[in-house]
Amino acid sequence: MTSNERAAAWWDRDAGPVVRPYAMTGGRVPAAARFDVVATVRAAPLGGALPPDLQPEHRQILAAARSPITVADLAAELDLALGVVQVLLHDLAVQELICLHEPGRASAVPDENVLKAVVNGLRAL
Amino acid sequence: MDYARSDRTVPLALKILVAGGFGVGKTTLVSAVSEIRPLHTEEVLTSAGLDTDDTSGVEQKTTTTVAMDFGRISVGSDIVLYLFGTPGQDRFWFLWDELAHGALGAVVLADTRRLADCFPSVDYFERRGTPFLVAVNCFDGEQRFATQAVRNALDLDPDVPVVLCDARDRRSSKDVLITLVEHVMDQVARTQTPASVRSW
Ligand SMILES: Nc1nc2c(ncn2[C@@H]2O[C@H](COP(=O)(O)OP(=O)(O)OP(=O)(O)O)[C@@H](O)[C@H]2O)c(=O)[nH]1
Ligand SMILES: [Mg+2]
Numbered sequence: 001m002t003s004n005e006r007a008a009a010w011w012d013r014d015a016g017p018v019v020r021p022y023a024m025t026g027g028r029v030p031a032a033a034r035f036d037v038v039a040t041v042r043a044a045p046l047g048g049a050l051p052p053d054l055q056p057e058h059r060q061i062l063a064a065a066r067s068p069i070t071v072a073d074l075a076a077e078l079d080l081a082l083g084v085v086q087v088l089l090h091d092l093a094v095q096e097l098i099c100l101h102e103p104g105r106a107s108a109v110p111d112e113n114v115l116k117a118v119v120n121g122l123r124a125l
Numbered sequence: 126m127d128y129a130r131s132d133r134t135v136p137l138a139l140k141i142l143v144a145g146g147f148g149v150g151k152t153t154l155v156s157a158v159s160e161i162r163p164l165h166t167e168e169v170l171t172s173a174g175l176d177t178d179d180t181s182g183v184e185q186k187t188t189t190t191v192a193m194d195f196g197r198i199s200v201g202s203d204i205v206l207y208l209f210g211t212p213g214q215d216r217f218w219f220l221w222d223e224l225a226h227g228a229l230g231a232v233v234l235a236d237t238r239r240l241a242d243c244f245p246s247v248d249y250f251e252r253r254g255t256p257f258l259v260a261v262n263c264f265d266g267e268q269r270f271a272t273q274a275v276r277n278a279l280d281l282d283p284d285v286p287v288v289l290c291d292a293r294d295r296r297s298s299k300d301v302l303i304t305l306v307e308h309v310m311d312q313v314a315r316t317q318t319p320a321s322v323r324s325w
Contacts, residue, residue, distance in 0.1 A: 022167065022188065029169045029188075037224060038138035038207050068135045072207060075164055076195055082166035103138055103227060110229070114137065114204065115310045121200025122303050125158075 022084060024057055030086040037072040037082065040101040041065045041089060051095060057088055058097075065098060136205045141302065142224055143194065143210035144250070145234030146242025150262040150292035151210035152194045154234065157298040159196030159208055166191050168220060191220055206302075214245075221249060230305045231257040234292065236264060240278055247279055256309045258286040260301045284311070 022029050035041075043065040050059070060078050069077070075085045092098040143151045155161050167188045194210035209224045211217060225231070231250050235243040243259070250257040261275055272287040281287065286308050291297045 022169075034223060036227060037209070038140055040135045040138065070138055070207070072164060072195060072209075073197070075166075076162040081190075082164065083168060101135055109309065109313055110137065110139065112310060112313060115306055115313070117204055118139065118200050118206065118306050119303055119310075121204065122198070122206075122299055122306070125198070125200075125299060 022087070024055060025084060025087040028087050030083050030090075034086050035071050035089055035100060036102050038070045038103055040068045040070055040103075041074060042068045042099045042101070044097050044099050050097070055088075057084075058092060061085070061088055061092060062097060068101070136199075136203045138205050138207055140207050140209060140224065140228040141305065142221070142228055142231040142255075143208055143234065144221075144231055144243075144246035144257075145262075146236065146239060146246075147212065147214075149234045149236045149239075149242065150264075151234055154232070154260075154262075154290075154292040154298045154301070155194040155196040155208045155210045157293060157295045158302060159198045159206075161194055161196045164193045164195035164209075166193070166220065168217075191217055193220075218249065225250075225253055225255055228255055230309050231255050232301055232305055233257055233259045235259050235261050235275065235279075237261060237275065238264070240275065243279070247281070251282075256305070256312050258288060258301070258305050258308055260288050260290045260292075262292045263289050284308075 041061075043062045050062070054062075057078070057080065061074060064074055064077055071085060071089065072082065074080075074089075075082045078085070080088075089098065089100075093100060143155055145151055152161070167190055169188050191211060194208070196208035196210075198206040198208070200206055206229075211220060211224070231246075233243050233246045233250065247257075247259070259275065259279060259281065261272065272289065276285075276287050279287075286304050288301060288304055290301050
């Protein structure tokens, strides 16, 4: 599957008239499967030059993700809509320009020691 | 280039949702306990024409901006709590679905003068099985309902904590979060006991 086909499978291109915030994604809007808002993103180590067709927002994301950063932090930091960031991240993931570290979804509830650490951390605030 | 190692130093990110009706104090609570930043999303809403004369079947797609409260609290060196507060209107549930996935738990803020406003949030978390508590925001301290009255009015399960708070107060809001995490711990303990008994 080419990256374009994959993108087509992933994103709903039938978004009707292109609406302002999604103009930078060519009208593509996030489909059902999204990255977790607290998934951690990191720019992949670069083998060579960046692909020339990256948009400024892609580059902004790569710059902000030089050290690990969550999806939500990226959106807040770059002042982009969360849904837009989802689409741009997908583009970068397809081109293997970023690594994603999804939080453990299956075992949503962390173990007791983590929870204790959270309580102690909050008390110490 | 030790990427395996750097992955292990990624902090553990935990999500807590702050829900409740319009103007109940969600933004106030999140900003009292965390460094708050504006976060927004543009959601594409598909609405088939509600007009019964509309036989064209043409779907209308529009985007709507949803503003969220986005707070971040570092607890210890390797755990970060992320707080997400967003409007509790029904039309935003799709957004809650995204945020609630894998969430640690939720705070449902309630105002006793408009208690019904938090019904949808309570229903939502009950149905999803997300651990939650109800925090009654005591506007001007007037509405100090007995927590039992709130519990009855909301028809809550006996194990769901109901606490009073002042969302403007850091300490009070912090206590709400602590009670929530302790509630999650209780639930974990409860679900784990039968399993360990079985394996024993
Ligand atoms: N007296 C008093 N006022 C409060 C308290 N909590 C919030 N407020 C005020 O109530 C108003 C609404 O609070 P917000 O925190 O904006 O409520 P919200 O839930 O974020 O509102 P929306 O995002 O519009 O749904 C603000 O003017 C707050 O200053 C409280 O505990 N006591
Ligand atoms: Mg608000």
